[in-house]
Amino acid sequence: MSARRPPDQTPPHHRIPLHKRLLVRLLITSGLIAVCSVAATAWLAVATTTQALREEQGLALADDMEVLAELSGYAATHPDWTGVAATVRELSAKTGRRIALVTPDRRTVADSAARGTALPPSAAATVDPLRTDTFSERGAQVGGIDPRVVGPYRLTKGERAEIDVNARKRQSCFARYGIETTIVHTPSGRAVLTEADSSVQPSYVPDACADGVLNTPMPTEQKALDALQAGAHACLTRYGLRADTPLSVGVGRAGDDFRSPSLAPGFVKQGAKEARESQACLDDARRAQLDPYVAPVAELFLGTGDTPAVLFDMSPANKAKVVGTAGLVLAVTVAATALVATRLVRPLRALTAAAQQPPELHVRVPVTTRDETGILAAAFNDLTERRERLEAQRKAMVSDIAHELRSPLTNIRGWLEVTRDGVVDPDPALLASLHEEALVLQRVIDDLQDLAAADAGTLRLHREPVRCDELLQQVAAAHRVTAGAARVELGTDLDGEPWLDADPLRMRQALGNLVSNALRHTPAGGTVTLSARRDGDDIALAVADTGTGIAPDDLPHVFDRFWRAEKSRSRRTGGSGLGLPIVRHLVAAHGGTVEATSEPGVGSVFTLRLPGGPAPQPYP
Numbered sequence: 001m002s003a004r005r006p007p008d009q010t011p012p013h014h015r016i017p018l019h020k021r022l023l024v025r026l027l028i029t030s031g032l033i034a035v036c037s038v039a040a041t042a043w044l045a046v047a048t049t050t051q052a053l054r055e056e057q058g059l060a061l062a063d064d065m066e067v068l069a070e071l072s073g074y075a076a077t078h079p080d081w082t083g084v085a086a087t088v089r090e091l092s093a094k095t096g097r098r099i100a101l102v103t104p105d106r107r108t109v110a111d112s113a114a115r116g117t118a119l120p121p122s123a124a125a126t127v128d129p130l131r132t133d134t135f136s137e138r139g140a141q142v143g144g145i146d147p148r149v150v151g152p153y154r155l156t157k158g159e160r161a162e163i164d165v166n167a168r169k170r171q172s173c174f175a176r177y178g179i180e181t182t183i184v185h186t187p188s189g190r191a192v193l194t195e196a197d198s199s200v201q202p203s204y205v206p207d208a209c210a211d212g213v214l215n216t217p218m219p220t221e222q223k224a225l226d227a228l229q230a231g232a233h234a235c236l237t238r239y240g241l242r243a244d245t246p247l248s249v250g251v252g253r254a255g256d257d258f259r260s261p262s263l264a265p266g267f268v269k270q271g272a273k274e275a276r277e278s279q280a281c282l283d284d285a286r287r288a289q290l291d292p293y294v295a296p297v298a299e300l301f302l303g304t305g306d307t308p309a310v311l312f313d314m315s316p317a318n319k320a321k322v323v324g325t326a327g328l329v330l331a332v333t334v335a336a337t338a339l340v341a342t343r344l345v346r347p348l349r350a351l352t353a354a355a356q357q358p359p360e361l362h363v364r365v366p367v368t369t370r371d372e373t374g375i376l377a378a379a380f381n382d383l384t385e386r387r388e389r390l391e392a393q394r395k396a397m398v399s400d401i402a403h404e405l406r407s408p409l410t411n412i413r414g415w416l417e418v419t420r421d422g423v424v425d426p427d428p429a430l431l432a433s434l435h436e437e438a439l440v441l442q443r444v445i446d447d448l449q450d451l452a453a454a455d456a457g458t459l460r461l462h463r464e465p466v467r468c469d470e471l472l473q474q475v476a477a478a479h480r481v482t483a484g485a486a487r488v489e490l491g492t493d494l495d496g497e498p499w500l501d502a503d504p505l506r507m508r509q510a511l512g513n514l515v516s517n518a519l520r521h522t523p524a525g526g527t528v529t530l531s532a533r534r535d536g537d538d539i540a541l542a543v544a545d546t547g548t549g550i551a552p553d554d555l556p557h558v559f560d561r562f563w564r565a566e567k568s569r570s571r572r573t574g575g576s577g578l579g580l581p582i583v584r585h586l587v588a589a590h591g592g593t594v595e596a597t598s599e600p601g602v603g604s605v606f607t608l609r610l611p612g613g614p615a616p617q618p619y620p
Contacts, residue, residue, distance in 0.1 A: 026344075030337035031330070038326035045322070063095040068125050071101065075295035076129035076148040084295075085110040099304030101127065109298055122301040130287045130294060146288065148187050151293035152224040155189040157318055159218040166214045167191035173209035174202065186222075228285055235281035347373045351380055408441040450582050460588055461503040465613055468498045468532035468539060475511045476530060479519065487524040490515070495533035501613030502590050510586045513579035514543040514606045519603075522547035534612060538592075541608040550598040558596050559584045583608075 074087055084101065092112035100119055101109040111117070129146035155163065170193055174181050180196040195202055208579045217225060347368060354363040364384055365377045392617060393473070415434055418424045472492040483490035500507070511530065518528045526546040532542050540580045559580045583606075587594045592610035 025332060026337055026341040030333050034330045034333035038329050040328065042322050063097060064124055067091050067095060067099060067302065068096070068127065068300060070126045071298075071300060072129050072132055072146050073148050075127055075298070076146045077150075078295050079293055081109045081295050081298065088112050088574055098301075100303075101298045102301065103298055104297065113303065119301050125300045126297060127295075127300050128297045130290060144283065145290070147291050149294055150188045151290040152227070153188045153221055155218055155220055157501040159220055160185075160189040160191075163189070163191045163214070163218065167193060169453040170209055170211075170214050173206070177206045177209070179206075190218075190221075225290070228282070228289055232281045232285035234471055235284065236278060277318050303605055335515055343372060347377055351377060354384075398476070405441065408437040411437045412441075426474065450585070461506060462499050463503055466500040466502050466504045466507065468500060468541065469494045471500070471504065471507055471511070472530045472532060472541075475515060478508070478512060479515045482516075482519055483528065486519055486522070488519055488522050489527040490519075491527065491529050493529055493531040495531070498532055498534045498539045499613045500539055502610060506586050507587070509610065510583045511541065511543065513583050517579060518543055518545035518547060518604070518606075521545065528602075535609065535613055538609045539612045541610065544603065544605040546603040549600040549602055549604055550596070551600055555596060555598055559594070 070087065070091055071084070074084055075081075078084075081101065088099050088101065088110040089112055091097075098113045098117075100111040100112075100113065102119070102123075103109060129149050132144070132146050164183070171181050171183060174193065179202055181193045181202060182196050183191050184194055185191055188570075191214070193202065194200055198585050289612065347365065350365045354365050357363045364381045366382070367374050367377045412434055415424070415430060419426050419430065424430060476490055476492055479490060515528060515530065522528055522545045528543065528545045531540075531542045531544070584594050587608050587610065592608060594606065594608050596604060596606050598604035
């Protein structure tokens with residue numbers, strides 16, 4: 001016979017292959033992620049540098065457009081270039097570019113570079129607010145005259161106040177028709193209504209709001225329009241247009257003042273060619289009218305500035321920086337992953353070790369985290385506690401069964417032995433006593449069989465409509481003799497005519513167990529009452545007594561198997577300690593519940609709540 005091999009004492013996590021351990025997997029995964037991230041970062045840095053070189057010209061062009069727009073705005077609002085030097089220096093500091101303004105005859109107006117610095121080979125643009133093809137307020141572009149050139153069209157303070165009043169009236173009128181608008185002001189001070197949160201005028205104007213007051217030129221505007229019309233007289237006549245045709249004001253976007261004065265809508269229809277020629281006449285006349293209010297034409301020169309941008313290159317020093325940074329990132333990633341993985345694996349190992357212990361040890365795992373692992377450890381501890389309770393209940397049940405079976409068997413054996421030895425004659429009284437002990441033994445076995453069937457889910461029910469009054473009367477009649485012998489009054493109390501859909505035999509068994517307990521614990525002169533009433537959709541069956549009652553500490557245990565209030569487990573009061581557990585299982589099989597209330601010295605009430613059933617229909 002071979003010797004028995006000793007159990008393997010190697011820790012469970014040491015028996016796992018190295019490449020399958022969770023810690024190793026996490027380290028490998030994090031290392032791969034770190035390498036990929038570092039490689040991607042290095043590639044992105046190189047690609048970004050290359051892309052920066054390609055986009056430098058585009059960024060410079062955007063800066064050039066912003067510089068041109070700023071200087072064009074300055075020229076549009078000043079009659080000369082006096083004081084533009086401060087604006088040039090500010091723009092140069094903001095964009096990092098050299099900015100120089102010179103007259104067409106190469107006389108310097110303003111230059112951000114030191115005196116004597118040579119100009120770039122060619123001008124970047126011409127600053128002329130009366131002939132601009134680019135105007136930007138963070139992206140907007142228009143052609144023709146810079147809309148910031150106001151000149152004689154600038155309204156007085158009183159005219160602005162009057163227009164503001166008219167604009168608010170128009171806004172209120174629009175609001176009455178559900179059109180939300182916002183009041184904005186053009187460079188000349190004229191108020192314009194635009195759609196809420198946009199710079200577009202409302203596309204629909206209700207007839208009640210189209211009074212024309214808001215768009216009527218103010219005296220200052222009318223004076224300027226009259227002067228403009230007089231200036232365009234010769235040109236309009238040359239194209240065969242009436243020189244006395246009134247001009248109107250066209251208001252464009254919120255940032256525009258007057259796009260350009262135009263002919264009144266009542267003028268005779270023109271062809272496309274005539275319309276272009278007439279508008280050209282007006283534009284030329286308007287430029288002549290606005291020329292005294294703007295700065296002279298100047299040329300704009302742009303350079304690279306004093307400190308050119310330093311771009312990243314792949315020199316040996318920069319390569320060393322990339323490699324060093326990649327190594328540092330990799331080391332930090334691996335260290336952090338190892339720390340996290342170790343903290344993650346430690347409770348798992350503790351769970352594995354606890355689960356492999358013998359059942360009688362009931363080892364509990366400390367809960368050190370609140371994550372999924374901590375939840376698993378708490379669930380394992382709950383399972384251990386339930387297993388411990390079940391083990392204690394199993395041992396107690398075995399002991400209780402042995403105790404319940406030992407007493408009647410001992411009595412039967414003792415009387416049979418003395419009868420066999422001729423000490424006692426087998427008279428009818430002795431045989432009746434032995435028969436009673438056999439019945440007790442049979443009752444305990446039957447109760448255990450019912451509990452086993454209920455636990456296994458094989459308890460069979462034969463449901464049928466049951467009248468509660470008949471059920472109570474049958475149970476009371478079966479225990480009338482016992483109640484009379486104990487001098488206890490047994491009665492019934494019925495509210496209405498409730499019906500049950502239940503197994504009548506099992507219901508009599510459940511109520512009979514409750515009545516038997518009540519009679520045993522009710523002193524002479526007391527009462528036991530069976531009652532039935534409807535409680536919503538349920539039927540409440542109750543057994544109330546005026547007995548000794550149950551202590552509050554004992555009340556939660558009345559439905560435990562083999563439990564008795566007598567701590568000595570005496571059978572003086574009768575019963576196997578299985579009646580109430582059987583009641584609970586029978587009621588649960590019917591889809592109901594059972595509860596107990598008691599007051600020591602006053603009595604107890606056991607209530608069964610079962611689903612109600614319809615009364616059977618009579619045969620036609």
